[in-house]
Amino acid sequence: MSDDLTRDALRYHAEPVPGKLATALTKPCSTQAELSLAYTPGVAAPVRAIAEEPLDAFRYTGRGNLVGVISNGTAVLGLGNTGPLASKPVMEGKAVLFKQFADIDVFDIEVEAEDPDDFVETVARLGPTFGGINLEDIAAPACFDIERRLAERMDIPVFHDDQHGTAVIVAAGLLNALELQGKALADARIVCLGAGAAGIASMNLLLNLGARAENLRLVDRKGVIHAGRDDLNQWKSAFAVETADRTLEDALSGADVFIGVSGPDLLTREMVASMAAGPVVFALSNPDPEIRPEVARAVRDDLILATGRTDYPNQVNNVLGFPFIFRGALDVRASAINVPMTTAAVRALAELAREPVPSEVLTAYGRDDLAFGPDYIIPTPFDPRLGERVPAAVARAAVDSGVARVELPARYQT
Structure with a gap:
């Protein structure tokens, strides 16, 4: 990395406030009446509802649009085992991509646990918080066993994006x-x-x-x-x-x-x-x-x-996949991300690249023309159609394969 890029990257992460994430309110809380709804005594109503019917957590809380991006920092990008603390900028970056491309909220969690048993136990106990788990930057071969064990224990999608x-x-x-x-x-x-x-x-x-x-x-x-x-x-x-x-x-x-x-x-x-x-x-x-x-x-x-680079044609970029795969999974409250869902994402991406390219993509890449061929075999990350096609294909596959807990949303039925 050049000195200029290092300087710019450090400034980007430090200013105007440290990091790339913050939380935001989704409901007003500026009056006594609103405060009484947001917290006590009003909050007791959704607590009772969820205690009686656990799936109501998707109705009354942000769980259904919240993914945990979780790492132990044992295989961070091309940097190796940097440890969990040094992995935090990457996990925050992953959160930015989830929000930017699929409007999914994220808590990034960095776990001090190289031992797979400790890591699995920690993450499994966080299940009630999230609608899905994105595992990130965990070294092989432990990552295979970790993902399998978590998927077996949890009733939400567990997806190791590096795989x-x-x-x-x-x-x-x-x-x-x-x-x-x-x-x-x-x-x-x-x-x-x-x-x-x-x-x-x-x-x-x-x-x-x-x-x-x-x-x-x-x-x-x-x-x-x-x-x-x-x-x-x-x-x-x-x-x-x-x-x-x-x-x-x-x-x-x-x-x-x-x-x-x-x-x-x-x-x-x-x-x-x-x-x-x-x-x-x-x-x-x-x-x-x-x-x-x-x-x-x-x-x-x-x-x-x-x-895998942006400065050559045909960039294989994971951002084409994980935000939209999770979007489709969350929208039908899927209990897993399975093979039919990932193969549906593959076919949706492949088919999209064969269609005429929208003008927004040409503008974003400074191109006059871009068409299916040797230098364009996969869509670009800024193709606006990704947010429609891939989630819809994934959601349909979740319904068809029996892991969805609600019907296909109307916007995916066209």
Whole structure:
């Protein structure tokens, strides 16, 4: 990060008041009568109602539009284990995105608990406060177990965005990229470099969408995850295949797709050159991708490329997913965010990118033209249609899959 950017970022977070969040009142409280309604004695009425019918908490409190963004700070962005206190600016930032893009309120909670048991117990006991839990920046492999255990204990959506949020955007972009390259997901040979939260979740979601396990190669620091390895945890071992491939170079020879969720400059020119005709390269390490787009394009003029950066086309950005997935889940009081809901989000995003781009998007990006093609395979974060299409698709999937507790709102029925 440059000195100028560091200075500007610190000033942004410090002035005019520290931090990026504050609370706001949703009801007037400027008269004696209003005070008596807001607090004692009037507040006793909703207390009694909720005690009799717990779901009335969604009617009389802000629970139904409140998400907890919760971390233990063990895997903060690209900075590693900074601890919970230093993760707070990121959690506040996540809250800003929830509010800005989907009008969802957030309490950010930073938990001093590296031990998964302690973390699970702490978060589970916070359940009555929230309509949903967004887990953030928790190191793998603990994050998988933490999410599973919390989802089993809580009756509200528990969603680890580093897993599923990334996976949704990767999958949406990949479906469109493969279509442009004239390839089918079921036939595509896919190599994923990075076997942490994002990599494993992305591969699982692609399997749910129709990819075939025998065509997938997951690669970690020790090489290809294959059936002969004896050093695999339960999440990696699910992707162990019988193969002669041992290195990233082996796996990429003739591959259709590279997905990188690993580190900078790990994909070489030679590896890109060895891929099949019409390759798809998602170099998502941030801020420095696995290969620079200009380097990859100098090797292949037939590729489609995406990164995690704003200064290149096809940015894989989680903000396209999590605010709108939660919006749809909250609007039907879902008890979970399940696979049908995430796959619905994938398809909604993929379909949206194929439609004409609104003028507001062109203005926001200083473009005269933007259309579905190699440099536009996923919508941009400022597409106003995201707030309509993705929540509606997610909410419908929640109803259809039986996790919704109210009917589909009228605005989603068109």
